[in-house]
Amino acid sequence: MLVIYQKASNHVPLKILSxxxxxxxxxxxxxxxRNRKVDFIEQFNEKLLVKQDxxxxxxxxxxNSGLIEVNKTEFMTPSAFIxxxxxxxxxxxxxxxxxxxxxxxxxVTSFDDHELWHPNCNTNNIYITADQDLIISYxxxxxxxxxxxxxxxxxxxxINMSNIFTGKCVAKISAxxxxxxxxxxxxxxxxxxxxxxxxxxxxxxxxxxFYDEDRNEIYTGNSRGLVHVWSN
Numbered sequence: 001m002l003v004i005y006q007k008a009s010n011h012v013p014l015k016i017l018s019x020x021x022x023x024x025x026x027x028x029x030x031x032x033x034r035n036r037k038v039d040f041i042e043q044f045n046e047k048l049l050v051k052q053d054x055x056x057x058x059x060x061x062x063x064n065s066g067l068i069e070v071n072k073t074e075f076m077t078p079s080a081f082i083x084x085x086x087x088x089x090x091x092x093x094x095x096x097x098x099x100x101x102x103x104x105x106x107x108v109t110s111f112d113d114h115e116l117w118h119p120n121c122n123t124n125n126i127y128i129t130a131d132q133d134l135i136i137s138y139x140x141x142x143x144x145x146x147x148x149x150x151x152x153x154x155x156x157x158x159i160n161m162s163n164i165f166t167g168k169c170v171a172k173i174s175a176x177x178x179x180x181x182x183x184x185x186x187x188x189x190x191x192x193x194x195x196x197x198x199x200x201x202x203x204x205x206x207x208x209x210f211y212d213e214d215r216n217e218i219y220t221g222n223s224r225g226l227v228h229v230w231s232n
Contacts, residue, residue: 002043070105093121113169
């Protein structure tokens with residue numbers, strides 16, 4: 001666990017603690033550029049990621065102080081991270097785009113058809129599978145136009161599933177899919193809600209998303225307080 005102390009003018013004191021018993025594993029200071037806002041300091045195992053406003057990303061190995069820098073023109077400050085511990089990668093979310101990076105500062109994956117619905121990333125609408133090979137997100141409908149999320153008259157998106165290693169979209173739930181249908185109710189089934197939603201209704205204003213990998217079902221909740229189940 002990384003403990004970040006109050007920043008001084010040109011450095012910030014840091015401490016790494018053991019999660020198991022709280023003992024101090026390392027105490028050190030990280031030099032900073034004066035008069036530059038700290039965008040983030042993140043820790044992933046032995047790697048420390050440091051980014052200041054208008055400065056390069058620094059990836060520091062806390063064991064030997066090894067330093068890798070990624071040019072500020074290549075790495076924009078993201079609004080959120082997801083660390084992929086199984087694959088030793090991290091995902092960044094910035095301006096509706098997703099990217100996968102390794103800890104050598106290299107861009108591993110850009111995604112073809114995975115433009116997020118929320119510009120500043122709402123991780124409630126993002127699911128990473130247990131094998132960390134797929135990302136499932138609530139996205140803008142590809143093609144823009146009448147489905148632009150900035151258009152108040154259009155609130156419908158799609159659920160996109162993409163391969164994290166290739167960036168390819170492998171499946172999509174979209175109201176534009178003519179094969180997607182609302183399952184009929186079984187006669188006498190009183191366990192289901194009496195509320196009826198169309199596919200388009202269910203894809204509007206999704207605020208939460210979860211994928212049950214055992215049942216192969218996606219659950220979504222929307223701003224109307226409804227939960228929908230997507231199953232094949």
